[in-house]
Amino acid sequence: MRFSVILGNLGNTRDRFCDSYKQQPTKREQWARAAAIVGVAGIELVGTWDITESSVGEVKGLLAEHRLRLASIIPDHFTSARFGLGAFTSRDPAVRREAVAHTTAMMDACAELGGDLINLWPGQDGFDYPLQADHVQQRDWLVEGITRAAAHRRDVRLALEYKPKEPRCFSFLARAADTLLVALDTGAANVGVTIDTGHSLMGGENLAASACLLASKGRLFHLHWNDNYRSWDDDLIVGSVHLPEYLELLHWLPRLGYNGWYSMDQYPYREDGQAALNASIRWLDGMARRQEAFGQDRFAALTTSGEAVRIADTMREFLGLDGAMR
Amino acid sequence: MRFSVILGNLGNTRDRFCDSYKQQPTKREQWARAAAIVGVAGIELVGTWDITESSVGEVKGLLAEHRLRLASIIPDHFTSARFGLGAFTSRDPAVRREAVAHTTAMMDACAELGGDLINLWPGQDGFDYPLQADHVQQRDWLVEGITRAAAHRRDVRLALEYKPKEPRCFSFLARAADTLLVALDTGAANVGVTIDTGHSLMGGENLAASACLLASKGRLFHLHWNDNYRSWDDDLIVGSVHLPEYLELLHWLPRLGYNGWYSMDQYPYREDGQAALNASIRWLDGMARRQEAFGQDRFAALTTSGEAVRIADTMREFLGLDGAMR
Amino acid sequence: MRFSVILGNLGNTRDRFCDSYKQQPTKREQWARAAAIVGVAGIELVGTWDITESSVGEVKGLLAEHRLRLASIIPDHFTSARFGLGAFTSRDPAVRREAVAHTTAMMDACAELGGDLINLWPGQDGFDYPLQADHVQQRDWLVEGITRAAAHRRDVRLALEYKPKEPRCFSFLARAADTLLVALDTGAANVGVTIDTGHSLMGGENLAASACLLASKGRLFHLHWNDNYRSWDDDLIVGSVHLPEYLELLHWLPRLGYNGWYSMDQYPYREDGQAALNASIRWLDGMARRQEAFGQDRFAALTTSGEAVRIADTMREFLGLDGAMR
């Protein structure tokens, strides 16, 4: 398992009411804190916030200094007013071109920095009100823009990150299957999908089911990890709420041959960012190691037999939670 | 708009606690009640409950007697223990064969009765517990079974009905996009999708967005209508809770060239079934007529411009709800 | 911890589509299966299904034969058409009287059988449609009926079981706080509340928060245990989906001085009922024993400090899931 973190998670994560839970550390401090987390080998950078076309050289130095690999760049299609009514699906063709141009610029930056993955999250591409979207036309624009970006260079992959809602009430890339359809519609082999575990839970998905669907089509490109209560993207420490579904996903990932990043994506508003990310990594590492020791074949046997009570018994044994009653 | 109803809605709809809200009318009474609803031109029949291989002749007579067309047959993959752990995705190959065989038998019955549509709802194909499903294998079986059924005869279409959950906690056909992917994976042109408006709302979808996606791929085959509170398949009278989203869907259907059935699918546990279905049809008919009179171009203009306040102003005008304040 | 089960969980649990997942065992078989579950000391009986006024003597014999105590009787306000539009809140005064009369009859039966607890679940008391309820009048009727029943005899306690929805779209007793208000409004000390863990999760509650609120007011009378995915009353094996919240609740119950029953309430549609209930009891027993060994003071310290990362670290230690990374 190669762990990475999103740089901004080490900074001052704000919400719509309070923008100063913490003092904002400098970028250099954020890099240092990220690199100091045990087990972290890669870093994800958000466009505008963490990297611009003009700062590629500087970032190259930071990567070297901290012995980190670039896990991905997340182009900025969500922090500025220019994309506020949509990036790839804006009704303004100039804005749509800008969305593609920013993507291809970040692809070049990515390659220059030794990376091969763009995590594309078109968060503003969606709608808020019934009757507000031209569902046919706007989906066409979305496919068209991503297709164009993907053609820019084939050595950088685009992983589309889906999310049911936020910042729009409905996203055009909402769940695994609709996002996979968009990826397939581009006809480009370098377009795939990112599962953000919190987005998936929020979308009513079973995490492993989504991973299996995407991997079966060769499109599971990337993973973002966090936890929540299923109704919203709470971006909590992994394992805080759910456990069996993370274990199910962790069982399937090696079985599916996934060899990408395990990247932390949290919003530790009121916690020390470094400690919160570290806690998630330790959860994942602890669960995966125990799983290997316990025997992945025993987990596989559960999926083959489908017996509910046997699952419960096995899980209790796995967690050492069996009492005296048998 | 061609309206139809599901026969069983006229009977005693039960829940898991109470199985006798009403006295169960005879099948003949149910037919008579369905036929008497103003505007109803078609009927949907559920396998086992309403039709079997041996009752095709009798059903032919009932259709003629009541001057109804067969809107669809819904094969019974959900009412009996044999499919309790899955029909198309059962771990028992004999059960999987049976699921296909029942489907093809109902396809033959459908053609014999002048119909051309099977509404396939594999409600037991899903899972309840994390680690219970073999997501890869079972999806393969699902595609395989539907492919085989579809090949039985090409003059009858299979419309796959999705639903996020119930009776299983997670369904393999959960939402529009994943179901479309299954349909496409069959490689068969006679496999498409049914939107049940309640299932779609419950799945966090925007109704029109799902219709647009499916129609764009030529796979919007059928519609079931009811309403709910978005968290469960309450099967209420249409328009009881939502209005703008039904208006949005009703705007798009003609725009997308949909010319299939508008079929009522409710569970009027405590209401007179005939009156409850009639109420839904009158809602749909009333909304659609007003929309034509108001001008579909005005609705189209909203989707083109995407302006939220203009939508609100137009909707108030449409509903005659503008007060004195301007 | 005194464990009990609801008798009907050992029978054929049906849903609205399929009423024959299993062959229905006889009542005698259900009793035998319940009694054979390791750790079970008590039984809950549902009115009509499991006990009537005329079968009290027979039940007394069964209790003695199986060395079980009566944990509670759940009067039947939900399985028959007479209460289909409400029991305590029916618009028909005769029905409201009947709801009270059935309750007091079950109170007498309970006392006769050595019990002191009625679990009152007025599942049909609610509404489905906006504008359908007279929220003021019907709540008054609810308080009035419960007050009257509670006055029948003070040696039997009434534990009101809340549930956000099902079988009605909205229940009058929906969550812990509104149910507590009803209990307090009766002015009767023998009226309290049941937490069904699944109903609480489905209602968006934190389990421990509800227990603390009720216990602080001296009204936490009873507990039903099961698990779900937060959107519906899936009635799964405890611990199948959630873990930290059960641990939090299990920490608080002794701290709050709760000394009532830990009663299993599941719908193991497709599982062996005995095995499924046994699995839940073993989960609870295993979690509670480990917690005692680990030190409840360490859990208490988490609630005192409120530190998120410390919670994560402690939970990993508790579950033995720490990997090598520190």
Place this chain on the structure above:
Amino acid sequence: MRFSVILGNLGNTRDRFCDSYKQQPTKREQWARAAAIVGVAGIELVGTWDITESSVGEVKGLLAEHRLRLASIIPDHFTSARFGLGAFTSRDPAVRREAVAHTTAMMDACAELGGDLINLWPGQDGFDYPLQADHVQQRDWLVEGITRAAAHRRDVRLALEYKPKEPRCFSFLARAADTLLVALDTGAANVGVTIDTGHSLMGGENLAASACLLASKGRLFHLHWNDNYRSWDDDLIVGSVHLPEYLELLHWLPRLGYNGWYSMDQYPYREDGQAALNASIRWLDGMARRQEAFGQDRFAALTTSGEAVRIADTMREFLGLDGAMR
């Protein structure tokens, strides 16, 4: 109906990703825009953002200049780091004192400005993780702080605004009933509750049911209006998604004798704030006027009879949506 708006709704409403959807207008511009909305008679001010102890004189001038009444002040318990881990329920007694002191200061400012209502939204008082809260102690602190503030002066009322979540994953004031219990526990007659329609929908409530409960106890003090999709506080234009439930609430409010403010509370991120608030007021005004013309007695009759189909028929008639089919 006396309409008011929250001043900040006219400004740059930001989310956690984008803080610049619009250029931030000056406070003077916001006041002018608010005052120019047809029908607006009152204004709500948020502490820190819109009013401080030292700006009371200035605000007095603005109220006079714009001929607006002060609908309420919303003390700032949510925008700064000092209350980030809770205000009234902070583990630091100094912070708890500060929460009360800020409230009483705003009560004085309110009275000085001719108002009599504080809308108290302790948004940071809640928790994010299982095991993070001391549910008993923290609720006691909450009651204690509000009791102390309420005693400061009895001529200013405190309306507690509940919300299931955000910015915390769980709020201590989550829904109508638990908030009413806190209000009652203060023993102070000047403590009541605000219903924010969006928070109520998000909490799974029926709007009218909550209004009836609170008004029955004499504690319905204030109303905030907006709309959403039930899973999150989307803060949309009223009537964008729901209609029947707003009509139900508008029917009950006069019936319950509510004579407080109808205050708009939206986040029109991408819309012109003035136009978006105006749209909501026109919806409410239009619905209420039509309702009066149609006959409130006809709505009352629906709640008395509880007949679902009659509700549907009446609603279609009310909206003029009956087609030709009868």
